[in-house]
Amino acid sequence: MSEALGDDLSAETIVAALTTRWLGRPTHFRRVTISTSDELKHLAALGANEGTLVIADEQLCGRGRMERRWLAPARSSLLFSLLFRPTFLSPDRAQFVTMACALAILDAVREVTGLQPGLKWPNDLQLHGRKLAGILTELEVSTEGKLDWIVLGVGLNVNVDFRELPELADTAVSLSSVAKHPVSRLALLVSLLFHLERRYEMLRTGHSPTCEWAEHLLSLGQEVTVKSPEGTFSGVAEAVDELGALLLRLPDGRCMCILAGDVTLR
Ligand code: ATP
Helix, strand or coil: CCCCCCCCCCHHHHHHHCCCCCCCCCEEEEEEECCHHHHHHHHHHCCCCCCCEEEEEEECCCECHHHCECCCCCCCEEEEEEEECCCCCCHHHCHHHHHHHHHHHHHHHHHHHCCCCEEECCCEEEECCEEEEEEEEEEEECCCCCEEEEEEEEEEECCCCCCCCHHHCCCECCHHHHHCCCCCHHHHHHHHHHHHHHHHHHHHCCCCCHHHHHHCECCCCCEEEEEECCEEEEEEEEEECCCCCEEEECCCCCEEEECCCEEEEC
């Protein structure tokens, strides 16, 4: 599908189209890689610049949270990772970078397709009740307790034909299937990086993305079940706190603060 669109990605076409000052510079493009995040974490350890992008047409071992697999046929998706060195953020605010990325994906999808996905706490994007994209955040804190690097890994279903991945056909969605036409991966990437750079610069000036991010969360006010490392809890997803943790109102009236977990609507 992407070939019909003239949507061949390469480092040259990406860099020529970028409208950013530093995000995506440099860009490392791979036809195939094991995992863009694994490759970028290695580059980060070697001292790579903030803004470095690793993007691939195909990942042999794309990862989600807790080592879950991210699946995508070659050339069907945006599969990339970005390196940030937010020395201005304390480690407990690392989630701000993930929030800025989620909002930038919404900006780009709206700009390029006119579609309006929502956010599923903590790190997914949904469209028509199905999973459109996932963001995986990995980070390293230095011995002085400062954020050394954050690597954001993004998988965004652009032109995926889920008949090729029947195991995901009921839970996942691709932009092309809702837009009813192929969507340019390059146009989406360029827009996404533009908005993410803009939003990251806002973080640098002390702006918190939490309110805007929370406005797009789909499950607030609803009865949910949350599986977290501390156990499984049901209640009303009442709100999120300043750092993005979910505040769950339990049936006995107590409020629980959950940092990470899997949410399902009841
Ligand atoms: P959940 O989807 O239950 O919220 P999660 O947020 O932990 O889980 P991720 O870590 O973002 O999920 O991604 C891994 C999961 O996403 C896999 O277990 C699989 O169910 C699903 N998945 C894998 N590839 C895709 C894809 N291309 N589109 C949508 N979902 C996918």
